[in-house]
Amino acid sequence: MVGFGPAWKVAMTLGEQQRSTVWLARGGLRPTRQRLALAGLLVGDGMDRHVTAESLYAAVGTSGAQVSLATVYNTLRAFCEAGLLNEVVVDGARSYFDTRLDDHPHFYWEDSHQLSDAPAEDLVIAALPDAPEGMVVSRVDVVIRLKRA
Amino acid sequence: MVGFGPAWKVAMTLGEQQRSTVWLARGGLRPTRQRLALAGLLVGDGMDRHVTAESLYAAVGTSGAQVSLATVYNTLRAFCEAGLLNEVVVDGARSYFDTRLDDHPHFYWEDSHQLSDAPAEDLVIAALPDAPEGMVVSRVDVVIRLKRA
């Protein structure tokens, strides 16, 4: 899991602070030290991220902040329930969380267990099966599984 | 989990026996009592099935046969590795196995945690993102998540 910046960076920049605080507020969540640390790693730079509880826990350790693993789990779940993150199911063994909220396709790298966004504009679904009687489609998950060529 | 026939039926019909044995042979697996019982429930009637380890364990109990839960797990994994079943990931909490082997879309009933086939002919993917450099697409999973209307 890469992309969390250099190991020596403990504090967030003002922009990151700001963005994280606003982001938490949007979910109606209190900006605690732990949540700010996690939010900073997730949305601090405005890029989309895909994390597991373990990868985020590792990243927060590296960043110098102190957050327990249980809190990482609970916080990811809280972010999800607040509509700030989306859970993506690609691997029965662990949960992935995506900072991008719209319905879009994913690449799943089977050998490295990494998840990334696939370009949504390159996926065209010309026809979709109708939902059965009494049901509606809540979401369409498209996972493009990749293996080494 | 329905569709496994009446509770009082302990033995398989000849046709079921036959089908199950042939099916196991195709995977190069010995037709043991336990495997025949499970295979009978999975492919005995030629219909496609979607099971979890727990649902299949419950079904085999109901059928009168005696198979341990660990063996159900191990056997489902063995069937998968032999290419007789496909694993479908729709719910982080448990694994689903599908007797249908081709790449096809699924309905996932979020409220009842059931998985079923969606009509493949009604799904038309007109364009798909290219696999990144050095990678190839191993499979495209399409899961249509349903909720009550």
Next chain:
DNA sequence: TTAAGTGCAAATTATTTGCAGTAAG
């Protein structure tokens, strides 16, 4: 002040494994 949030350790859930016994080829 007070309800929400946190950390730990223990509990849960789905699944796998070690190993002694059983059965298929």
Next chain:
DNA sequence: CTTACTGCAAATAATTTGCACTTAA
């Protein structure tokens, strides 16, 4: 006979929970 298969109980891995303590509003 010999190696694969099975069953149980114990081990594991990811995740959740109970509860005393802390902190934001």
